[in-house]
Amino acid sequence: MTTEYRPTIAAVPLGVHRPRWSVMIPTYQCARYLADTLQAVLCQDPGHDAMQIEVVDDHSTDDPETVTRDVGGGRVGFFRQPANVGHARNFETCLRRSRGQLVHLLHGDDGVRDGFYATMERAFRTAPSIGAAFCRQIITDADGNWVHISPLEQDQSGVIEGWLDRIASGQRLQTPAMVVRREVYERLGGFDRRLTWTEDWEMWVRIAMHFPVWYETAPLALYRVHSQSSSGRQINTAETIRDVRRAIEILRAYLPVERADALARQAIHATAHAAIRRGRRFAASGVRAAARAHAYEAVRTEASPGVIAGAARVMLATLLPTRRPPEAP
Amino acid sequence: MIPTYHCADYLAHTLRSVLRQDPGPDAMQIEVVDDRSERDDPERVVRDVGGGRVSFFRQPKNVGHVRNFNTCLDRARGRLVHLLHGDDAVLAGFYNAMAVPFRENPDIGAAFCRTIYMDERGHWTSFSPLLRSGRGVLPDALAVMAARQPAQPPSVVVRRDVYERLGGFDRRFRTCAEDWEMYARIAAHYAIWYEPAALALYRRRPDSLTGRGIRDGQNARDARLAIETYQRHDPSLPPDVTRQARELAALWMLMVARRARDARDDAAWLRQIWEAIRTSRSRPVLGRLVRESAAQTRAVARRPALDRPHEAIT
Numbered sequence: 001m002t003t004e005y006r007p008t009i010a011a012v013p014l015g016v017h018r019p020r021w022s023v024m025i026p027t028y029q030c031a032r033y034l035a036d037t038l039q040a041v042l043c044q045d046p047g048h049d050a051m052q053i054e055v056v057d058d059h060s061t062d063d064p065e066t067v068t069r070d071v072g073g074g075r076v077g078f079f080r081q082p083a084n085v086g087h088a089r090n091f092e093t094c095l096r097r098s099r100g101q102l103v104h105l106l107h108g109d110d111g112v113r114d115g116f117y118a119t120m121e122r123a124f125r126t127a128p129s130i131g132a133a134f135c136r137q138i139i140t141d142a143d144g145n146w147v148h149i150s151p152l153e154q155d156q157s158g159v160i161e162g163w164l165d166r167i168a169s170g171q172r173l174q175t176p177a178m179v180v181r182r183e184v185y186e187r188l189g190g191f192d193r194r195l196t197w198t199e200d201w202e203m204w205v206r207i208a209m210h211f212p213v214w215y216e217t218a219p220l221a222l223y224r225v226h227s228q229s230s231s232g233r234q235i236n237t238a239e240t241i242r243d244v245r246r247a248i249e250i251l252r253a254y255l256p257v258e259r260a261d262a263l264a265r266q267a268i269h270a271t272a273h274a275a276i277r278r279g280r281r282f283a284a285s286g287v288r289a290a291a292r293a294h295a296y297e298a299v300r301t302e303a304s305p306g307v308i309a310g311a312a313r314v315m316l317a318t319l320l321p322t323r324r325p326p327e328a329p
Numbered sequence: 330m331i332p333t334y335h336c337a338d339y340l341a342h343t344l345r346s347v348l349r350q351d352p353g354p355d356a357m358q359i360e361v362v363d364d365r366s367e368r369d370d371p372e373r374v375v376r377d378v379g380g381g382r383v384s385f386f387r388q389p390k391n392v393g394h395v396r397n398f399n400t401c402l403d404r405a406r407g408r409l410v411h412l413l414h415g416d417d418a419v420l421a422g423f424y425n426a427m428a429v430p431f432r433e434n435p436d437i438g439a440a441f442c443r444t445i446y447m448d449e450r451g452h453w454t455s456f457s458p459l460l461r462s463g464r465g466v467l468p469d470a471l472a473v474m475a476a477r478q479p480a481q482p483p484s485v486v487v488r489r490d491v492y493e494r495l496g497g498f499d500r501r502f503r504t505c506a507e508d509w510e511m512y513a514r515i516a517a518h519y520a521i522w523y524e525p526a527a528l529a530l531y532r533r534r535p536d537s538l539t540g541r542g543i544r545d546g547q548n549a550r551d552a553r554l555a556i557e558t559y560q561r562h563d564p565s566l567p568p569d570v571t572r573q574a575r576e577l578a579a580l581w582m583l584m585v586a587r588r589a590r591d592a593r594d595d596a597a598w599l600r601q602i603w604e605a606i607r608t609s610r611s612r613p614v615l616g617r618l619v620r621e622s623a624a625q626t627r628a629v630a631r632r633p634a635l636d637r638p639h640e641a642i643t
Contacts, residue, residue, distance in 0.1 A: 114421065141459075141462075143462045143463070145459050145462055145525050146443070146456050146526075147456070147459070148456065149455065152452050155450070155452075217452060219453055
């Protein structure tokens with residue numbers, strides 16, 4: 001399953017202690033949120049034998065090591081990349097360093113609610129054939145205030161029906177909600193190195209191709225949106241939209257032949273419209289360069305009449321005086 | 330205090346959410362006050378789930394929800410009163426988070442946290458808006474509370490002596506807004522504490538469209554009554570606050586109209602449109618009204634011929 005772009009995740013050597021859980025916490029310039037993240041995990045810590053907890057820092061300058069030491073008090077491992085490698089490669093390091101059977105990638109600025117680990121573990125016990133399980137997510141602002149909640153995928157917790165078609169037609173969940181069996185990464189490889197922003201989405205599609213996936217209706221994962229997050233930084237340049245297009249081309253090559261084109265078309269359509277919506281928001285808040293970049297990328301993604309009209313409106317809006325003051329950089 | 334009326338199916342969830350954070354009978358009175366439900370048996374749920382810890386009072390006859398709330402206040406013995414409807418719930422940590430501000434701050438008359446909305450099966454759907462980041466006393470509480478109802482009842486905790494001084498819920502309200510008028514009344518006299526964490530769950534039930542005065546416009550009359558009542562109580566309230574209140578109330582009626590459109594209830598739709606115009610004619614209201622009317626026209630035109638007997642005949 002691995003190719004030159006999909007790094008091999010080797011099995012844990014025999015003789016190494018295998019806890020049930022690996023909570024791998026990638027960080028980059030988010031030390032001020034890390035204490036909350038660590039506390040959310042530690043207050044449901046089943047103990048050293050059952051859970052590995054490790055912060056994997058991508059060579060930040062804001063000293064997450066002190067936070068890890070202060071909050072973790074020796075319970076939480078810390079690994080620092082010798083040089084900055086970018087967040088997708090840092091995820092790869094997280095997978096390599098994990099020793100548990102279930103891997104939870106929890107960004108150092110996200111969180112979990114009480115009961116996350118017990119509930120998700122129950123899913124893997126109830127349905128041992130599943131490769132991964134995810135729950136509903138609460139999206140928070142920079143201060144951790146709850147803003148909204150991800151849509152309900154199905155009425156009851158259980159193996160999710162028609163998941164491949166749903167996840168292949170567009171990203172619909174945030175990383176902290178997902179728990180994956182380590183074996184799955186060992187078999188399917190790590191995150192695709194060609195991707196810088198949508199590597200998680202491509203991975204969830206790849207998993208959906210090969211394994212049943214469980215859905216938990218309780219909203220137990222917290223995803224923080226703030227301007228310093230890596231998504232926040234890349235969004236400004238519309239690089240995210242180009243990355244989604246790259247991911248769609250990668251998926252198209254391995255999705256079931258009879259559905260690949262239809263699913264790719266849906267994903268392209270959704271991406272173009274997402275770019276327009278984002279462009280409109282940038283135009284409204286006066287960030288004109290970002291608005292134009294998104295209008296341009298929308299048309300490059302799907303040159304349909306609806307998208308062209310939407311992009312034209314965004315372009316026009318960037319020429320008009322703004323109502324709101326520009327966001328602080 | 331847990332008022333109930335035909336919600337025994339949800340009551341076990343409500344009671345468990347309280348009992349999980351029960352500090353003991355010396356620190357907390359827990360009582361279900363039933364408005365003589367006929368279709369279900371809340372007493373059995375109280376016995377099964379409460380196991381002697383939760384007391385039960387049954388109205389000798391059905392008195393309507395506003396009077397039942399007042400019975401709750403009458404029967405409350407604690408210093409802090411939490412009216413928790415028998416189909417709503419609280420998250421872990423609610424009572425701790427809401428008790429602290431009263432201890433630290435003797436001036437506040439009420440405290441409220443954000444509300445989580447859930448559907449009839451208990452799935453969360455959205456959160457009440459964030460008024461400000463960080464907990465604390467609301468600087469412009471009256472303007473905030475008067476312009477809109479910023480939280481649902483399960484989010485609100487009130488000192489009992491506040492009710493003793495200001496009175497109970499206004500019995501003129503028949504369908505809704507009695508709580509809104511109460512919060513505005515409290516805000517006119519006391520400081521209000523705001524907790525931005527969402528710790529209370531409010532259930533939106535689909536049957537709320539029928540029977541709650543949507544077809545005869547009682548919901549709109551109640552909303553206007555709330556605005557007029559607190560305006561009369563506090564004439565110093567700036568007119569733009571009440572203007573904003575009327576605008577938001579009218580927008581809410583248009584939202585109800587939209588739900589009536591989805592439910593194909595044309596009588597309710599027309600009534601809500603009419604009530605919205607009577608309540609406010611601000612630009613956002615008129616704009617939304619035009620769009621809603623256009624959407625209703627399209628929806629009616631798309632209906633199959635069977636739904637339109639006049640066309641079926643021709």
